Amino acid sequence: MNEFLPERIKKVQSKLKNDHVDGILVRNPLNVFYLTAVKADDAFLLITKSKNYFFVDLRSYSEVNKALIGFEVVVLKNFKDDVEKVLKQKKINKLGFESNYCSCDFYESMKDKFLDFEIVPLKNYIEDLRHIKDEYEIYLIRKSAKLTKKLFKILTNALPEAKTEKDLERVFLKRLIDLRNVCPSFDIIIANGVGTSVPHHITSEQRINYNDITLIDMGVLVNSYASDFTFMILPEEARKNQEILKTYNLVKQAQKKAILSIKEGVLAKDVYNEAFKVFAKAKVDKYFTHSLGHSVGLEVHDGLSLGPNSDFKLKEGMVFTIEPGLYFPGKFGIRLETMVVVRKDHVEEI
Numbered sequence: 236m237n238e239f240l241p242e243r244i245k246k247v248q249s250k251l252k253n254d255h256v257d258g259i260l261v262r263n264p265l266n267v268f269y270l271t272a273v274k275a276d277d278a279f280l281l282i283t284k285s286k287n288y289f290f291v292d293l294r295s296y297s298e299v300n301k302a303l304i305g306f307e308v309v310v311l312k313n314f315k316d317d318v319e320k321v322l323k324q325k326k327i328n329k330l331g332f333e334s335n336y337c338s339c340d341f342y343e344s345m346k347d348k349f350l351d352f353e354i355v356p357l358k359n360y361i362e363d364l365r366h367i368k369d370e371y372e373i374y375l376i377r378k379s380a381k382l383t384k385k386l387f388k389i390l391t392n393a394l395p396e397a398k399t400e401k402d403l404e405r406v407f408l409k410r411l412i413d414l415r416n417v418c419p420s421f422d423i424i425i426a427n428g429v430g431t432s433v434p435h436h437i438t439s440e441q442r443i444n445y446n447d448i449t450l451i452d453m454g455v456l457v458n459s460y461a462s463d464f465t466f467m468i469l470p471e472e473a474r475k476n477q478e479i480l481k482t483y484n485l486v487k488q489a490q491k492k493a494i495l496s497i498k499e500g501v502l503a504k505d506v507y508n509e510a511f512k513v514f515a516k517a518k519v520d521k522y523f524t525h526s527l528g529h530s531v532g533l534e535v536h537d538g539l540s541l542g543p544n545s546d547f548k549l550k551e552g553m554v555f556t557i558e559p560g561l562y563f564p565g566k567f568g569i570r571l572e573t574m575v576v577v578r579k580d581h582v583e584e585i
Contacts, residue, residue: 247361252284257325259282260333261333261361266361273302278290278311283325288306296310314348332356334357367550376462376585378460379462390407394468395445400426401439419454423438423452424453426438426449429566448479449468451467452464453466459533461533462535463572464556464573467483486559490559494573497577497582499551499579510559513559526541526543527541527558527559551577553577557574558573
């Protein structure tokens, strides 16, 4: 992973130069990890145009100092004194901070502590860089996706023995404990029968009807990178229901149309519209009640959405879920979710 870290730092430094900011304090633990590959909730970074600092508690100093490349590790004793010393050494006049992560109290405290410096809020400064994944990140997301698919097969095999939705959830969680160093990227959703008509159904002790459809929305974190898939189980008895089968095929068609439209330069809302048009033609678009998908990375919802008002253009390296769904209240719902990588002239399914 270390071979990709210097490039990420360079991108931050390039942004600082373009924005005429001398440095930025990075306190969001996910952003600290993204730039250093070090997990330390009590640490923060100072990225400047020419040098980088990692402020950490004495208890973690030795371990962090061995792990880091391209940073000067500073033992943090007093926030004001230790940071101010570096700011003056580097002749930093304009200091940015993560306004979407830090509180108003932190901002006021910064202004009070560092009277000789201009303190400026920088919203989503690192998050915007995280939207485009490098090949190492895509490799980890692919690993996470592969494991999720394996776990789904395990749940499929366990379904006949599960009496309730919660029973199936317990199989999932136990398997994660057995794997070690793997955890859910979000609370698994297991919905059977009418429960599938609720997009964010809460897994319950409801008894499973094995002749009815089951929806499983699940994902895991592997090396801190998330996956997110939704699978449908349609038993033979459910496939005899023409309404269910027609809806399943319609959702599958919408997903395929959307995926085929993806490549660099395409407007995000146009990808959404490809799925929406399929539903509109079948006159069921009012039952499509959420966006088509979202970006995935260090967070399962990583900041971008594929919705009707998403005006940004897709860029190579972005990773999204594609998850069209139709929900008929009190009856049933169908959602199919996969993950894709945007490439320059095509799309890659994960």
